Amino acid sequence: MDSMFLSIGVHKLKAIMLIAMISFSLITLSLNNLDNYKAIASTINNQTGPSTNIDTADSNTKEFTLIAEETILDISPSKKIKAWTYNGSIPGPTLRVTEGDKVIVHFINKLDLPHTIHFHGGHNGTMDGVFEIVAPNKTFTYEFTAAPSGALMYHCHVMPVVEHVRMGLYGAFIVDPKTPLPPAKEFVVVFGDYDTKDIHTSDPESAFYNGYENIYYDNPLPVYTNETARVYMINLSQLPAYGYHVHGTLFKTWISGIWMNEPIHTQTWATSSGDAAIFEMKWSWEGKYVFHQHGIPEDRGAIGYFNVSEPTPSLIDGKDIAITKPVKMVDWQENLTRMLQNATTENSKN
């Protein structure tokens, strides 16, 4: 009897010790997390640019920080708006990873309303950014394995979603295949819209690529003759599906922006809100070749052109021209958007 009592007592003692150890670990873990976030937040506060990728020892882990904050910015020469942004621009930074990478995204909500980040592509339900609402001044870490490869996207999924997306909480999420793609000059084009009077309207006054009306009509995309241009088209507008059309050539389309699809040949390709496509095209002749969302959106700012010129012998492969190496124009595009939007955020005021 005594020994049985002793044995139960020892089990109880072990259980109590185990619970105490777990509680201590959890408290330490959450404190560490908090310190982590504070460190990340102070790093971001000290940054001037859109840099999000935190160096990690493991090259198969890609770690980013996105901060939702109020931002005053221009979407045209005459329209200054009060937006909600990830890291101070519309769209937020393009997040680029390789299929199979472990993706870690630290989200810091500095806005006065709850927000989230919902990623397209594969992940488990707890990482979906719908039911895990992130309250003001709170943080959340999204973690998943990048798949499938293609042109994906991210956006806030708090209701009303039309308002949260249109206010600016969206961006491109590009997942490269494990096998490197053939060389091309690459552009990311995120299609969005806005209305200064009615944020819920189905007939918005502004439509644009990468957050600024007519951005690539006034600053055309440079391509050389016989060089392949690759366009990652991400549709985060709130409009019905309009077709992306390119002048002077047909183009290959990977439906829904998914690399595992077989490409088809197209003159125009329509995407709906929340869908994407990858296009590849080239021209044999010099010239100005317009691209636009065919119809209403082009009249409201969703138009630009490729400025196709003959390459000169001095061009550097992989820097100026994509012959054997790719040329990624995303940084150039993001800098252009930031320059034109001329944003003021709480961070930039500090």
Ligand SMILES: [Cu+2]
């Ligand atoms: Cu939101």
